[in-house]
Amino acid sequence: MVMQDTADTPIAEMAQSNASAEAIEPTERKMRAKGVSVYYGDKKAIDNVDIDVYQEFVTAFIGPSGCGKSTFLRALNRMNDTIPSARVTGTIELDGDDIYASGMDVVQLRARVGMVFQKPNPFPKSIYDNIAYGPKIHGLAEGKAELDAIVEKSLRRAGLWEEVKDRLQDSGTALSGGQQQRLCIARAIAVDPEVILMDEPCSALDPIATAKIEELIDDLRGNYAIVIVTHSMQQAARVSQRTAFFHLGNLVEYGHTSDIFTNPTQQRTQDYITGRYG
Amino acid sequence: MSPAIPLLLAIGLGLAGWLVARARAWTFKRAAPDGRIAALPSYHAWYAALWIVVPLILWFLIWNGISGQLVLNYVLASPEAQSLPEFGLRRDSILIEARNIAEGNAGLGMNDEAAALAEPFREAMQRYSLIGLVVGLLIGGAGAAWAFLRLKPDFAARTKVERLVLAGLLIASLVAILTTFGILVTLVYETILFFGKVSPADFLFGIQWNPDPMSTGAVEGDRYGAIPLFWGTLFIGAIIAMIVAIPLGMMSAIYLTQYAPARVRSWVKPALEILAGVPTVVYGYFAALTIAPAIRDIALALGASNPSSESALAAGLVMGVMIIPFVSSMADDSIAAVPQAMRDGSLAMGATTNETIRRVLVPAALPGIVGGVMLAISRAIGETMIVVMAASTAANLSANPLESMTTVTVQIVALLTGEGSFDHPATLAAFALGFVLFMVTLALNFIALRVVKRFREAYE
Amino acid sequence: MSNAQAPTRTAAFEARLKKRYAAERRFKAIGLSAIIFSIIVLLFLLATMTVNGIGGFQRAELRVDIDFPDMGLSLPPGEMEFNDAVQRLSGQGLREVVQFSAEQTLGAEGAEHVNGEAWRLVAEEIHADPSILQGEASFWLPTSEDLASAYAEDGQLALQPLAQDLAERDLLADNFDVGFLTRADATDPQLVGIWGALKGSILTMFVTLLLAFPIGVCAALYLEEYAPKNRWTDIIEVSINNLAAVPSIIFGLLGMAVFLTIFPSYRSAPLIGGMTLALMTMPVIVISGRNAIKAVPPSIRDGALAVGASPVQVVFHHVLPLALPGILTGTIIGMARALGETAPLLLIGMRAFVATPPSGLTDNATVLPMQIFLWSDEIDRGFVERTSAAIIVLLIFLLLMNGLAIYLRNRFEKKW
Ligand SMILES: Nc1ncnc2c1ncn2[C@@H]1O[C@H](COP(=O)(O)OP(=O)(O)OP(=O)(O)O)[C@@H](O)[C@H]1O
């Protein structure tokens, strides 16, 4: 998938040209949300949402601003726990285990379900330490050599190794925006998660950096279940196999990306992807 | 002359000028063909009032400065003054007493000479205050005349008044520079005098501190070795106090910002502010009355031989407690300045809260925290009352916290509240110590403020 | 990648997790104990002061019954100056009357321990109400220092039986001492009061406020609204920031070297004290004033400028009134700090023994914290309680001021 080709193609075609993965049926259901609602205090931000997330698939969440995409995404690795007023009802399962059950450990859950944020947020440490942070706190590496290996592997997978291998001790904040975002992705995969959640990972980046990240997402897909929130329908069409359209806290439509973009069943979806609001 | 008289005079004349000028402006306004003049009548009024009041007050300030000397000259020229001692403390105290008697502040005093001198004092003061008043009236009148000559329908009174207001504001902001400058000049001047008698090397590197304010004759430089004071100051303020304040303040801030529920925070923060608002004399009393004896008893019980009841430990501990809220609020601010994204990033990787705090938040907030600690140290080493009340005046060079130690501020107070005359090296030494203290705290504050500012900007 | 081997799902990971949670609990406990420690220190401090201080508001007093008609005392009817009355009564032998009556009521041994100045209290009451001379009256009069400490079971072992005996007969008791709030310093802890120091504090604060507030506000206005961005402005800023952090004792050195040289006869006067503290308070007011002025949104200035107001009018008609609550909050906080300040005043001589409350800005005076410092140096046991009582008074004032500042902040805090 090359940017130049798709830049002026209609979204529907783009979605179909991405049909390669489309034909393959999902191998394994990784996460499943059933009847999930999220509240901020008394305000309902997500209303009764059901979604399945599949292994080796990219699932895209689209919808107008404020419809609750981030809120739902953050429910998937319990980042909402950090907001005192937030409350989640319904069940969300990871490999069949309810992640909000009392037996589920948040720390372990978040290690298994990694997250990349809208704005790159490297820690004010060296590039090396940024990547090594996760393995260190989780005790995943024994000895310096193993840690070095993890750092190199993660940076390679994130496509950043060649650019930074000579300056691993430089501060992570000294990188360019796109590099920082790839650093954050590398940081997330360094702990070997099973699911990666990405909240508008490209919104702060220019087109070239965006293309790199998209390529990266496509590469990573083979090993992880990926969920990506995006404002760009082109992006959703390009990288995802499944798409969910949210509106005002409701899940309006969820299905094959090509279906959503070529023949949506709902009028609201149709209106949104043709740009009538949003 | 009591300061009330010129003040009342200035206010009275100013008010009169204000009213007259306003009335005059109103007549302009009524006479004007379209009922408009260049500035509102009230600006005319203020213009006149300022021209009267400002020169008057300036004059009285100047006169107050010089009339004292004139009165003194008059008194010294009087026949009663011939029997005064030539110079020295006694002469000064007689003169001060005579002035007090003449002003009615004191009844008949201890010195007969003073009583005799009171009469010339009274005469001189009456005479010069009369002169001052008359000249003041003339000046006020001249100001009024000048202002009134310029009042015209097309006179831009507002611009003039505003220009003066701006000048006033500028002058007010210069007071800060003047103060800093005053401090520097005073300290440098006295320090130079001091170094004329004791060599800087003896002062800065000597290890014997044993000044004698009553000594006469040759100055022994080896009495003024300030190393024990510097050490005591650092030991109490920068070591013991910080050992208490840094961990407690940091942990309090961390707990309050990261763990405590909002309700707890809303109670504990004001409580810490109260702790910060308690005057240091109260802490000093607490240290001297409760903590110091307790420490000595505990040390005795633990078998220490001869622990001091004015131990460095007592002063340092209490000072540390005093600084806790300060460190805590600096750390609180610094941690709060770290973007939420850092915290989220770490938590999203499965870090526990304390891992996030220790490995991400605190390192990210470190410059701010270091700056805060530097400010705290500068506060601790400049703190006076706690050490005056709880530490000793004996200069000991020791690393045993149970021993008594003295600090720079204790010695400044001791030297300046003693009996030494103004140009005795013991008195001057206090200013030299003050100079060192000023420079050190200045450097600490300056660097700390820069570090903190840089840090804040980095996350903006 | 098969999930079964995912490093985050191994038993080892879960074992480490247990340890990490233990560390988490420890860390949290440490944080909590730091807070609790600070709070306990605060409570301990307040408790010590209160427990001691309550005693300071009381004093041991002996009951003396005086049968006036027998004594031949008289005061002419009509208004009379207090001092004249005292003189007259003393001439008529009031002192001896009190002494005699004390012996009657308390016995010779007890009468010895009526405070030497007690008869003045009797004179005061007669002056207030001469009609008591017509009958019998009983007075509670301060004891001597020795008996007071014996009564407090604190030294003076020899006198303790006497104290016990008198107390059992209801002739000796600790009474609330209103006079503590109206008298000035004295050498006898039974007779001291804090009004002198309090008044000194009030006068000193008056001078401080009068100087620091206008100068501080004007400087803040200039720096925030008019100052060009140049080196001079930078220097002013730097010096204000540094003055706010300079140790207070340095201001004492400045006051001593400058103010006392200019006004040598006003040593220990509130005027000089106030001037010195004003230099210290001014930067605080400037800094908080600038923040308050900065918080006034530019739209208000633009609006006023747009209707043709001059820059000075904009500031004095619009910006200053809006910023005033914030400025006042900062001022009160600065004043509270000045009120508790001792060190600089120590150097400019406000540590004098002042037995009569100052009546003007140039009288000899001392201030509350200084009084605390001076009393804390006294060896007499009686002064310990008095010191704590004075501390309570000081803390109440500071609490009131800070409370007012917090109230102002909350009441007028505007979100633009
Ligand atoms: N911490 C919070 N407290 C209260 N309400 C919140 C909070 N975070 C989000 N909301 C509200 O929840 C709703 C959904 O917000 P969310 O951030 O999930 O939207 P979004 O779809 O991600 O929007 P965007 O595309 O702009 O990122 C919004 O109405 C928002 O105002």
Ligand SMILES: [Mg+2]
């Ligand atoms: Mg969002």
